[in-house]
Structure formats: C-alpha cells, structure tokens
Amino acid sequence: MIRAKKIYKSFGDLKILDGIDFTFEKRKTNLIIGQSGAGKTVLLKILVGLLEPSSGEVWYDQINCMGLNKKERRQLSMSVGMLFQGSALFDSMSVEENIRFPLDMFTNFTDGEKRLRIDYCLNRVELKGVNKKYPSELSGGMQKRVGIARAIVLKPKYLFCDEPNSGLDPKTAIVIDDLIKDITIEEDMTTVINTHDMNSVMEIGDNILLLNKGKMEWTGHKDEILASQNQYLSDFIFASPFLKQLKERAFQGI
C-alpha cells in the first residue's frame, strides 16, 4: 500500500499538483489517469522519491518516506521497480546487460541464476532473441517491454509504470496490461500505472485516480465509470465520437 497525503507541488510559481490525497492499494493495479500535462509523471516521480513534494507526505506501508535519510531511502528503493515514460534504458549496454544490471548490483546470484531470471523476465514481456541487441536497435514498444523486464527483475514490492503501453499496438498493449496485473497479484505488489489508454482503464482499472490540472477530479473502480455523473470523467473517457456513440447505445439498450 502506498499513501499520498496532501501532496502539493509547484515549480516556481507554477502549481502542478494541488492536494493529492489518495491510497494506492496492494495487489491492485492502481491507475493515475488524466490529460497530457495533468501532472501524472510529476506525481509518479514524487511517489518514487525522484522529486520532493512542496508539501505533503508519501507512505510506503508503515514507512514515512519523508522521514528517511538517503541511506534508508536507498534501502527502500531496492524494493521499487520503475518503468520510465521514455524507458531510460542504458543505451551503451545490450538488452541483457540492462536487465542484468540490477541483479549484478544487488544480488549474490550465480551467473546461471541470473541467466534464468533474465530469460524469465524477457519471456514474460514476450521478447525473445533480442538479448544481444542494443536499445537503439529496438522499436519504441520493444524498449518499453525491456524497461518492464528490468523493472520487475528484482521482484519489487512496489512497481511504478509511466505509460507502459504508449507506443504499443492494441494487442501487445493488452498483453502488457495483463502481465502487469498478473505479476501484481502473483508477487503481492502495489502497482501504480500512469496511462491515458482507455483500453487499459476499462481492462485493469482496479483503483483509479483521475487528475485534472493537478487536482483530484474523480476516484473509483472501472465499473463505476459508466454510472458516474462526473462530466469531466465521461468527457475524458468517451472523448472519441465512436466511444461516445457506443456509450449512448449501451444506455439505450441497443
């Protein structure tokens, strides 16, 4: 469980986050959704500790992250996995070396054990035979998947994904969504996902936080979306005329 308590964030005079108070639950795929520029990435970076909030607290289960010194913070970080919006793969290392890096840094696995774990992770993101390739030789979607493999290689307790399936085709996107959902339950993780992919929202939205210009606009479960009276939410979800039509038909029972 991760708890954001009254988080405010400004860059200079620019208010980005305005009183975020939300609990991201364990064994659930928690989604942060919102328009481009709403503050999703900033909120995620505050949750993982890459940015300091202007005020407010972040709690990981019983631990208050604001009270940690750097060393304790790093200790906690070892149980955190993160996929960056731009993947952030180490571009002078091959795919395999990228995924191996956290293993080399933090485990005492033998070479064989590392190899097994790397293959397992690459398999899970449905990437095979790219071990020796370099990130620049992969497509954007493949890079995303390598990023996910690297994020889960140490079996984190907390997983953060910034737009895991932007740049993926709908089919692969669903595979990735399901993968994240599955490992969240298998490994007992708390998972936080930034997305503006409506398929994901409807597919895996266990616990959704909708941001509107840095404010909490709506929270709830995916099944509550259709019935919600929130105009901003329904405008956001059913932004495309096609979906709007589908929704109206659904209400009319056609």
Next chain:
Amino acid sequence: MIRKMIFHFGRYMIWLRSILSKPEKFFMYYKETMRQMDDIGIGSLKIVLIISIFIGAVVAVQLSYQLGETLVPKWYVGYILRDMVIIDMAPTITCLVLAGKVGSNIAAEIGGMRQKEHIDAMEVMGVNTTSYLVLPKIIAGLFTTPLLVILAAGLGIGSGYLIAIIGGYFTAAEFLQGLTTYYDAYNVFIMIIKSLVYGYIFTSVSAYHGYFVKPGSIALGRAGTDAVVYSNILILVSDYIIATVMTG
C-alpha cells in the same frame, strides 16, 4: 561570476560527501574502475606521446637560443630542461590537455546519462549514483595520471636531448653532464604530487559539471565547456599553490 563560483564550490563540496560511501557491490565498482583506467590511461597514450615530444623539443630549442650567446655554461641547458620538464611542463601541460580530452568526455558521458534519465533509473533501483558513476573515474584518474605524467617527463627529456643534438646546439656529453648534475629526487616528488592533484581535479570537476547538467543539448555542450574551463583554472591555481608551498 564570483557568485557563480561560490555557488559551484558549495554545491561541489556537498556533492563530494555523497561520493564516499560503501559500494553496493564491490565487484561492480572494480569493473567500472578498470574500464575507466583503460579509457583515461590507454586512451590518452597517443596524445600524451605527441605533446610530450613537442614539450621537450620546444624547451630545448628555446633554452639553447636564450643561453647560447651568454656566459652560462652550455651544459646548463640539460640541467634546466630536466627540472623544467619534471617540475612543471610534464605535469601541468599534460594535465591541461588531459582536462580537455578526458574532462569533456566525462562531462558528456555523465551529463548524457542525466538527461536521458539513466541516473534517475539507477537512483530508483537504489544505486548511489554519485558514488557509482564518479568514484571509479576519480580513482582511475588518480592512478593513471601520475603514470602518464612520468611517461611524458621521460619522453620530453628524451626528445629535448635528441633535438639539441640534431640541431647541433651542443654535444651529447654536455647535455648528459647537465642532465646528471644537481639531480634532486624531491623534484620528482613534486611532479607526482602535482599529477595526483591535477588528476583528481579534472576527473571530479568534470563529473560534477556532467552530474548537474540542465536539460537540453545546448546545456550538455555547455557542461563540457565548463568542465574544461573550470578544470584548467583550478589546475593552474593549484599549480601556483603547490609551487609556493613545496619550493618556497
């Protein structure tokens, strides 16, 4: 300008403290240090070779010209050349050039990692990035710079010798007499101290400028320039300080 320098100095000092910490995995640091030694040491052999040959040659020609028509005995050229190269030319000029070559490289490498969020990615994993990215470079700099400088001094003196003889400024015997007179091992000690200090300066200062790079490719270019400029200024300032303290 002054305010900027004070700002950099303060931030640099705070940043330095976080470099010294227990490595997460010793082997990873060792591997990275070896890579850096290869980069800085072997990678700089060629340029050190070229500049040291010219340092020796220029000093020999210059001294012969200045002392040639005077009452100063000819063998003095060998003596002055040796000490000039050892005490100042070899360490200072070599390191000014290394600051340009290695320093801009370090700043660009670390700055690129910062801009592409590689450093953030490592931090999220729990890696102490100041330590992992910077310490191996400083250690490699401390090891390889003195070796490069010793090489430069040897080559510089050797090339001065050759040039002097080929140019017919004096005989080999005169030059050798100069080289072997008034020899003081303390001067070599000064050379080693200088190269250690300079090696530390251009690795750490360059890493600092890369680590705190602002977003954008212009800022990345600027970090490279700042790395070289600040390293060079600090090398010359410490050259003056060391000279005053150790020969005063």
